[in-house]
Amino acid sequence: MADAVVQLRCGVKNDGWGKKGKASAAAQLWSKTPGNPGIDESKTYSEMWMGTYPSNPSYLLSTGEQLGDYLKKNPQLVGKSVKDRYGPEVPFLPKILSFSKALPLQIHPDLKLAAKLHKEDPEKYGDANHKPEIAIALSKFELFAGWKPLKDIQSLFKLKPLEHFVPSSGNFDDETLRQVCKALLSASPNEVASTIAELQSIPESQFGTDSYIPGMLDRLSKQYTECDNGNLVAALLMNYLTLGPGDSVFVPADSIHAYLEGDIVECMARSDNVINTGFCPVATRDSVELFGQALTFTPHDAQGALLPRRKSDKGMQGKTDVYAPPISEFSVLCTALGAGENETHQAIHGPSLMIVTKGCGSMKIPGNTTVGLQEGYVFFVGQGVALDFSTDKGLAVYRAYAE
Numbered sequence: 445m446a447d448a449v450v451q452l453r454c455g456v457k458n459d460g461w462g463k464k465g466k467a468s469a470a471a472q473l474w475s476k477t478p479g480n481p482g483i484d485e486s487k488t489y490s491e492m493w494m495g496t497y498p499s500n501p502s503y504l505l506s507t508g509e510q511l512g513d514y515l516k517k518n519p520q521l522v523g524k525s526v527k528d529r530y531g532p533e534v535p536f537l538p539k540i541l542s543f544s545k546a547l548p549l550q551i552h553p554d555l556k557l558a559a560k561l562h563k564e565d566p567e568k569y570g571d572a573n574h575k576p577e578i579a580i581a582l583s584k585f586e587l588f589a590g591w592k593p594l595k596d597i598q599s600l601f602k603l604k605p606l607e608h609f610v611p612s613s614g615n616f617d618d619e620t621l622r623q624v625c626k627a628l629l630s631a632s633p634n635e636v637a638s639t640i641a642e643l644q645s646i647p648e649s650q651f652g653t654d655s656y657i658p659g660m661l662d663r664l665s666k667q668y669t670e671c672d673n674g675n676l677v678a679a680l681l682m683n684y685l686t687l688g689p690g691d692s693v694f695v696p697a698d699s700i701h702a703y704l705e706g707d708i709v710e711c712m713a714r715s716d717n718v719i720n721t722g723f724c725p726v727a728t729r730d731s732v733e734l735f736g737q738a739l740t741f742t743p744h745d746a747q748g749a750l751l752p753r754r755k756s757d758k759g760m761q762g763k764t765d766v767y768a769p770p771i772s773e774f775s776v777l778c779t780a781l782g783a784g785e786n787e788t789h790q791a792i793h794g795p796s797l798m799i800v801t802k803g804c805g806s807m808k809i810p811g812n813t814t815v816g817l818q819e820g821y822v823f824f825v826g827q828g829v830a831l832d833f834s835t836d837k838g839l840a841v842y843r844a845y846a847e
């Protein structure tokens with residue numbers, strides 16, 4: 445019988461926007477798996493991926509076998525409901541992200557557009573799948589997500605340096621916003637820089653409740669130069685949010701977002717498709733036309749981007765919360781235990797991936813086996829297995845699952 449609970453060795457990525465060396469939570473957690481090399485202080489560590497995605501797969505720590513191969517051989521671990529819908533796979537992809545500057549301004553195509561792009565250019569768009577995602581803060585987490593309310597954007601664009609980006613037609617609706625967004629993304633490097641300079645010469649009070657904008661333009665300009673079109677789109681059109689540990693956002697497919705600074709647990713439907721237009725080199729940007737076409741207009745305020753956490757009935761002792769986005773691919777459990785506390789996860793009827801983000805303890809699994817838990821340890825848990833957690837000093841665990 446194949447083991448239903450297996451510890452994993454995961455891959456890490458080193459994008460330039462990642463935090464450096466030990467400052468990166470992704471690096472810290474990744475380096476704790478036995479056998480992984482230490483942290484190289486000269487490198488940035490942006491992401492750790494958990495799961496079966498082929499470009500950065502996870503391996504069984506005990507045998508070195510790829511998790512994806514293990515599940516193909518043992519499809520019973522995935523459970524019938526998920527296997528019928530997605531095959532013998534983990535249909536979601538959890539990551540730990542650590543970033544000290546803005547990630548590319550992006551959207552992830554919905555199912556219809558993803559299928560079309562994948563057919564036209566399978567090299568660039570490797571997946572026919574959509575990629576809605578959630579992000580849960582492990583630290584202070586700053587991001588841009590969704591659009592500001594239309595009336596706020598409309599009044600902002602009455603400022604002299606911005607007037608000419610607005611088409612002269614009457615109503616200011618979502619179509620107007622699409623045109624404004626495309627105009628900002630199409631502006632020449634000189635025009636972007638001069639618009640930013642003009643905005644910064646206006647008294648902050650004229651920005652109303654968005655008085656952070658001149659300072660934000662300065663901060664973004666220092667990261668990606670004062671010529672990056674993303675500066676204007678993020679600071680002027682999008683909601684700027686600062687979250688604390690445990691807070692979360694849901695980013696539906698086709699929804700505009702750019703993460704700015706922090707450490708997060710991210711989970712998404714299993715896909716790597718992205719359309720970028722800012723905070724990245726011009727040569728790697730996708731077409732403004734494609735980006736503009738794909739845009740959706742939800743959420744339309746900061747509140748709409750938030751994903752509330754609520755008590756989960758999977759936790760028998762009431763110490764488990766769930767982040768449940770309105771999609772079928774996954775939900776994420778969070779169990780936080782103080783010293784001496786314990787919790788039981790009742791059996792889940794589908795695959796799950798779990799990471800210990802803080803503390804240490806142990807986990808009893810059927811067959812009276814006890815598994816040691818340390819910060820950074822990652823596990824695949826097959827369907828139908830109850831888990832008993834206990835800890836002397838405190839423990840935090842995130843567990844993404846589908847059923």
Ligand SMILES: [Zn+2]
Binds near residue numbers: 550552577701
């Ligand atoms: Zn994204």
